[in-house]
Amino acid sequence: MELDEVLGRIVDEVAPLRGAGEVADYIPALARIDPGQFGIAVADLGGRVVGAGDWQVPFSAQSISKVFTLALVLAGSDESLWRRVGREPSGNAFNSLVQLEHERGIPRNPFINAGALAVTDELISQVGDATGELLDFLRAESGNPDLRVDEEVAASEATHAHRNLAVTHFMASYGNMHNPVATVLDQYVRQCSIEVSCRDLALAGLFLAAHGVRRDGSELLTSRQAKRVNAIMLTCGTYDAAGDFAYRVGIPGKSGVGGGVLAIVPGRCSIAVWSPGLDARGNSVTGVAALDHFTNMTGWSIF
Numbered sequence: 001m002e003l004d005e006v007l008g009r010i011v012d013e014v015a016p017l018r019g020a021g022e023v024a025d026y027i028p029a030l031a032r033i034d035p036g037q038f039g040i041a042v043a044d045l046g047g048r049v050v051g052a053g054d055w056q057v058p059f060s061a062q063s064i065s066k067v068f069t070l071a072l073v074l075a076g077s078d079e080s081l082w083r084r085v086g087r088e089p090s091g092n093a094f095n096s097l098v099q100l101e102h103e104r105g106i107p108r109n110p111f112i113n114a115g116a117l118a119v120t121d122e123l124i125s126q127v128g129d130a131t132g133e134l135l136d137f138l139r140a141e142s143g144n145p146d147l148r149v150d151e152e153v154a155a156s157e158a159t160h161a162h163r164n165l166a167v168t169h170f171m172a173s174y175g176n177m178h179n180p181v182a183t184v185l186d187q188y189v190r191q192c193s194i195e196v197s198c199r200d201l202a203l204a205g206l207f208l209a210a211h212g213v214r215r216d217g218s219e220l221l222t223s224r225q226a227k228r229v230n231a232i233m234l235t236c237g238t239y240d241a242a243g244d245f246a247y248r249v250g251i252p253g254k255s256g257v258g259g260g261v262l263a264i265v266p267g268r269c270s271i272a273v274w275s276p277g278l279d280a281r282g283n284s285v286t287g288v289a290a291l292d293h294f295t296n297m298t299g300w301s302i303f
């Protein structure tokens, strides 16, 4: 079956699920999104993209940005990040505080909010304008110069950021924050508020399918580093649902509360899905179902 046929079939298969789940309402600007939307795009190693449904509609990247900030930090440093962030699944909600005290301010992994805040702090130390660096990368890889921060979403999250502020201050109290808390939080929120479409995201994530090589042929990550980022996506990318995601979908994936999921078939392609309705753990109900169909129909699970 051709890929566009596969995607067309998936749009039909998930039609009854459209609108299922709840849109994220703890960021008020996201609560207004029409939950019935669904898009899917697949980019192959040659940079060709096939899409179906609402695959060109921009949405809020939210936690999917954490994959890119992690990759940028690893690209610009030795392995020192791992002295301040772990690499084990948390088994807890993405915004949980409970493990931080027992574990002396070292977040379990770079994809829970605490870990991503530490990664953003690290990126600020490396480059200063962390969000600018991330936007430059996303624009170059997607070929979309118009990618930008949605200022309304950023402002909305910034005024409802008590928990992330608490997490950041808590890490600072353990000496695990190198820049001012307000700066780190501002940069983190802005990174999460970048708007992308499934098309943009599939292209931007392609380096992870291409063993770390960017679209222009240059190397962002070594293939060993790319393997590691994919592994952390598989084990931690969907938080306390990572086991279920691996069971159903069988490839690395990273979700965001905007309803997007970026998934990678190493050596073959990247897939971006989007549908705003979330399950209780913050993952897109229809998006995960679509990825489940995708790996079943293509046989492209890593297992």
Ligand code: DON
Residues within 6 Å of the ligand: 061, 062, 063, 064, 094, 095, 113, 157, 164, 189, 192, 255, 256, 257, 258, 281, 282, 283
């Ligand atoms: O920090 C937050 O809570 C949001 N900006 C991002 C959370 C998120 O996307 C979790 N993903 N499922």
